[in-house]
Amino acid sequence: MVYITIISIIVAVFFLTRFYLLKREIKRAYKQLFELNNRKTEKKLDLVFFDKDFEQLAIEINAQIDLTKQANAEKQRKENELKQAIANISHDIRTPLTSILGYIQFLEYGELSQEEKREYTAIVKSGALRLKVLLEDFFELSIIESADYPLKNEKIKMNNLVLEILVGFYEQFNQENLEPVIHIPDEEIILIADPSAVKRVIENLVLNAIKHSNGNVVIRLKKSLSAIQVIISNSANQISEHDLKYLFDRFYKADKTRTGKGTGLGLSIAKSLMVKMGGDLHAELQQDNKLIMICEWKVGY
Incomplete structure (x- = not known):
């Protein structure tokens, strides 16, 4: 009877100890995730008390952290790419547009010969056509990159x-x-x-x-x-x-x-x-x- 009681105590102590260590590890994992989510650290989860199921959970959480980092990096790359694209298209539109407006002013207010008028009109037309091509290409690219772009093989x-x-x-x-x-x-x-x-x-x-x-x-x-x-x-x-x-x-x-x-x-x-x-x-x-x-x-x- 005494022997059974001792065994029961040992088993109880084992499970209580295990429960305590697991609970402490959960708190520790929570603290690590809290610091990670609040950008206080870039460190992923690490374990002190190793339990098979808890270790597997930590592996999956770390994998999700990696995916989140990759998604954030891709998002940042896309945002930078978009900003650069906007800056570039603004420049490419502004350059011919400035030229067009300048030559239109010459045509409106300048005392020009017929030859100069033809020359300036040709420059304005060329700039307008360049803008047309730019906008058509930009529109085409946005259509192509849409998810439902049709292809007929x-x-x-x-x-x-x-x-x-x-x-x-x-x-x-x-x-x-x-x-x-x-x-x-x-x-x-x-x-x-x-x-x-x-x-x-x-x-x-x-x-x-x-x-x-x-x-x-x-x-x-x-x-x-x-x-x-x-x-x-x-x-x-x-x-x-x-x-x-x-x-x-x-x-x-x-x-x-x-x-x-x-x-x-x-x-x-x-x-x-x-x-x-x-x-x-x-x-x-x-x-x-x-x-x-x-x-x-x-x-x-």
Whole structure:
């Protein structure tokens, strides 16, 4: 009887001790969470008294803390990106608008010859068209990035599509004194995707190459067992490794001295469309300052 009583006391002491330690650990965890939530510390939960279930709970809480930190960092990044985008679009709107208003004043109040009037009217028209393109591109990008942007997948003969796009740029290549080097295989390459989206992506990449190339432009269509690629490369002395991280950001211009060369949204639109189609678009820079845009769609065997 005495033996049973001793055992009962030992068991009771064990459970009371365990209960006390668990309760103390809960208080300690509460204090750590309180300090974390009130930004007094960045430290995650750590345990002194180890219990299997409590340890698992701490692991899940720490995982949630990591997710919250990542979400906050992403939110901050998005906010900074939005602020930068607003600042950039404000600058890009204000610059031609100031020019337009200035020349309108000349036209209204100046004693101008017919030739000067035609010249100033042409400048005003050019600035207005630039604003129109900017606003249309910005609107298009916002539509593309919306969750319900429609895509209609069809069978695309990529050989024909790439050639059709390049023919459309014939005059612009001539104006820039560029001779494109084109590599398109004889075998027919079929891609299942949205034709208008694919066309817009390639057009934007070709247009970017024409505007910023310091030499010839090379366009290559390739197919492997796992992917279809459109690779567009051009010499770009103004591009650095630092620029590669930001090339697809809205309004980013690697060469700040080039004004009137576009809205700075073409590559962002191309990147967003590729993401929507489940493809990939990225840039590489070779040692000879050759910028390579690689547009890739994964395909099955």
